[in-house]
Every structure is written in C-alpha cells, then in structure tokens.
Amino acid sequence: MENLNQIESDIFNKIKNAKERESLEVIKTEIFGKKGIITDLFKKVGSLEQDKRKEYASKLNSLKTKVIDSIEKKLSDLDQSEINNKLQNEKIDVTLPGRSYFSGKIHPVSQVIDEVTSIFSEIGFSVEEGPDVENEYYNFSALNTPENHPARDMHDTFYLDLSKDLLLRTHTSPVQIRTMMKSKPPFKIIAPGRTYRHDSDQTHSPMFHQLEGLHIDKNINMGHLKGCLYYFVKKFFEVDKVKIRFRPSHFPFTEPSAEVDIGYKIQDGKIKIGEGDKWLEILGCGMVHPAVLKNAKVNPIQYQGYAFGVGIDRLAMLKYGINDLRAFFENDIRWLEFYGFDPLDIPTNYRGLSR
Ligand code: DAH
Secondary structure: OOOHHHHHHHHHHHHHHOOOHHHHHHHHHHHHOOOOHHHHHHHHHHHOOHHHHHHHHHHHHHHHHHHHHHHHHHHHHHHHHHHHHHHHHOOOOOOOOOOOOOOOOEOHHHHHHHHHHHHHHHOOOEEOOOOOEEEHHHHOHHHOOOOOOHHHHHOOOOEOOOOOOEEEOOOOOHHHHHHHHHOOOOEEEEEEEEEEOOOOEOOEOOEEEEEEEEEEEOOOOHHHHHHHHHHHHHHHHOOOOOOEEEEEEEEOOEEEEEEEEEEEEEEOOEEEEOOOOEEEEEEEEEEEOHHHHHHOOOOOOOOEEEEEEEEHHHHHHHHHOOOOHHHHHOOOHHHHHHHOEOOOOOOEOOOEOOO
C-alpha cells in the first residue's frame, strides 16, 4: 500500500511551486488525468480486501477534495499576483516629463490683433473694448446714422428683437461713442473686436473682425491721420516704403471721409505689398463728424480728431497669403497647424512682429 502521506506532500509541493496558470494545468493532468497519480490510486481500490476498501477509499476521497481546493486556491492566487504585477509595472509616474505632446497654435486673427495692438501702443494708443450685442443708438444713431439713412441698409444688420433696438454690432465704431461718453478728451484709442453682418462668401463671413481707431485732441487734422496710417501700414507689412492712396468716400460719422488703398503687385504668384500699380482697399477713415462729437458730449469747437476702421481678417489674409476668409472660422486643426503661430513667439515692436 502506497504511503498516502508522502504522495500528498509531493502533490502539495508541486502545486505550491507552480509559477503560472499553464504549469498548474499540466500538474492538474498529472494528478487527475487518465494516468494521473490520484486516478491510479482510485484504480487500485477494487483490488483491496473488503475491510480495507472502505477506509482507503474515504481517505482517497478526502485527499482528492483537499487537492482540488488547493488547486482552486492556487489559481486565484496566481490571478491575483498577475493583477498585482500588472499594476506594479503599468503604473504611471505623473511627475515624469511628457514624451509626446501637442502644442497649440495661435490663430492668424489673434496674431494680427496682437501685432496691431503692439504697433499702435508704441505711439500712445490704448486698447478699448465694447459689447458684441449693441443698442441701435450706439451702432447707428449716435454715429450720425439716423433711421432711414441709406447707410443702414448696407450694413445687413442682425437684429435681436422685433423693435430693432438690440442688434449684433455691424462695426467697431460704437466703441468710439462708448469711450468718449465715459471720460474726458483727449482720446487716443484702438478697439479690436468681432463684428457681424448678414453676408457670406469667399471674402465675407457673417462674423468678422475690425479694428477701430480714434484720436481726439485739440488741433488734430488730416495730416495726423495720414501720418498715423502711413506709420501703421509700413509697420504692419514690415516694409520701408509703401504706396498709399486716399480716395474720397462717404461715411455718416466722418467729414471729410476717405477710403485708403495700398499699392501691390503679384510677383512669382505671390502678392507683394507696398509697390506696383495695382490698388487694394484696406480701410475707411476720416475726420470725426461734429455731430458725433456732440452726441458723445465732446465740444466740437474745442476738440477735433480722426477715426478709422480696418478689417482685421483682410489684413491677415494679405499679410499671410490666405485666400479664403471662410477657412478662418472652420476650425480645421490642419489649417491652423499650417497657418498658425508659435504661442511663445509674442509679437513685439523691438523683436519683430511676425518672425
Ligand atoms: N465703420 C466703417 C465700416 O464698418 C469703417 C469706418 C470708416 C470706421 C470710417 C471709421 C471711419 O472709424 O472713420 O464700414
């Protein structure tokens, strides 16, 4: 008769030393397979004498149960230690520096706003802001554009209520009024911001950006306006010489009014700003109308000045060779990756604007 105790301790040692599920499966077959150790022991029961048979069989049965329990336990221990291993090896050290990261880009419109702000702040302009949702008064009436004035039609206004009092501002000019109403002259401000008109094609978007300029003081004349705009255009396009043309025009809020064109030519399929015999309109300007000053509680006998309004998106298109305005607002990450700017490269007058 075999020594069951010896067999038992051999089996438990085997189970104990199993390192992974697969080897435990092999051990299981060695014990319970067709020719397994315990299977063999059971086969021998029949050949035993009657009186020993019962006792031996019951010993074997309890050994079998113990071995099965022990295998079950070992399996769950192996599973647990596998999970622990994984947790140990796959843990993330959040204090390590990143290896792959995506750096964002500055949108050309934001870049141009930073550039123009930098240019104008160097000659004493400060930055003002106004709301996108305006009253009819600030957007039109105070700017000498009374109801039924034909200029209102040209603005394709988005009205926000039936009484046509609330609207999305159609230009940044209302910031002129708001600025003048809240303090005393002199004023020397620019106001960049979003503007809205019911218009959409390759060169128009229902939301676009403008830059307003306003300079009010004693004895300001058209010469100052021209000087300021020459300075701005040269700085912005980063050229030494630039051809500019002032064309008589009409805006209700300026008298006289002008539109400004800059000279350009196409060279090797690229636009070259500042020279050549083609003209491109870039802004509207003029001497602020006395009625506008009066509406904003400024005495037009004592104070005069000029104002101008530039399309920021237009400037960005010209400077950076972008030919479809709609792409600005489509949020295509590939477009931004190509046309965007390094966030750490902040435009300054002394370091250069766009390089
Ligand atoms: N507000 C005008 C527009 O959107 C642009 C403009 C023209 C602004 C002349 C001015 C100005 O300040 O003096 O069409």
